[in-house]
Amino acid sequence: MLGATASTVRDYGAAGYLRTVQCCGRTWYPRADVAARRGADDRRHHPELTGAGCPRGSTDRVTRHHPDPPIAETAAALALAASGGRALVTSGETAEHYGVGERTAQRLLREAREQAAEV
Numbered sequence: 001m002l003g004a005t006a007s008t009v010r011d012y013g014a015a016g017y018l019r020t021v022q023c024c025g026r027t028w029y030p031r032a033d034v035a036a037r038r039g040a041d042d043r044r045h046h047p048e049l050t051g052a053g054c055p056r057g058s059t060d061r062v063t064r065h066h067p068d069p070p071i072a073e074t075a076a077a078l079a080l081a082a083s084g085g086r087a088l089v090t091s092g093e094t095a096e097h098y099g100v101g102e103r104t105a106q107r108l109l110r111e112a113r114e115q116a117a118e119v
Contacts, residue, residue, distance in 0.1 A: 012037055070098050074112035 012018045013029050017037055021028045077089045095105035 009034055068108070068111070070094075070108050071111045071115060074108050075115045078109075078112055078116060 009018070009029055012034075013020050013027065018029045018033045021030065074089065074094060077086070080086050081088050089109065091102055091105040091109055094100075094108055095102050098105070098108070100108070
């Protein structure tokens, strides 16, 4: 079709370089758009000009790890309790101290124990 193979046209459409038309459950690409794309300069490395690709500031990156301060404090309290310096740390006590729910307190204790085991 117009000097481009079907796979090339589908690739251009999937990348966002061509306008698509849905008809009867099939995807069609207007002939004028294909001809314009074929005649255009190579802009694959300039998505800001074509509108294709991932938007700037995409969220598909790995998030930075921000340690939770209550986990470090709870790990220190667990270490102190293990050495006999204080009573055992309970989830109820942790929930009351940080003003969180019981399940969140259990998560803090679990992660504090995991952090202590890594060290």
